[in-house]
Amino acid sequence: MTDVDYWRFVGDETIVVDWITTGHPPRxxxxxxxxxxxxxxxNYYSSETRIPHTDRYLEVRKYGRYAGRAEYGVAHEADAWYQERLPPDAPVDSNVVMIAPAPADSGGVFEGFWGLITEVSDGNKLDDYLTLDISLVYLADASEYADRSAVEAALSKSPV
Incomplete structure (x- = not known):
């Protein structure tokens, strides 16, 4: 079994998440x-620069602004799909993100996943412990797509 040092939230950039407060999601x-x-x-580093936990929290919280405004479903062939249209001034490029452990555990118990954010809720707010509850639609295992562009190319269209 792989020891998880921390988690990565990969969207417009990679953000270090210190830990997940829920069990690993169903697939x-x-x-x-x-x-x-x-x-x-x-003491975790992201992009070669130490980023305070408050800044990392605020970066992830931005994804909630336009969350829940996409259409999504599962095609008859069982592939997930989504359609997302964010305004040009949205604080993020897309609400499709990957949440994955570090070190990676491709194909293992703790493999990460690609998901479409539908809601972001603020949790407990203390100076030394900040939480966010994220609701997503499960799109794929992390190992299925190299990056968000690949997810978009494969899944960002309605089957109709």
Missing amino acids: TLGGDVEVGLAFAPS
């Missing part, structure tokens, strides 16, 4: 996933 294509993210002061 049902098009299914709802609830993930609790926790941020605390740490």
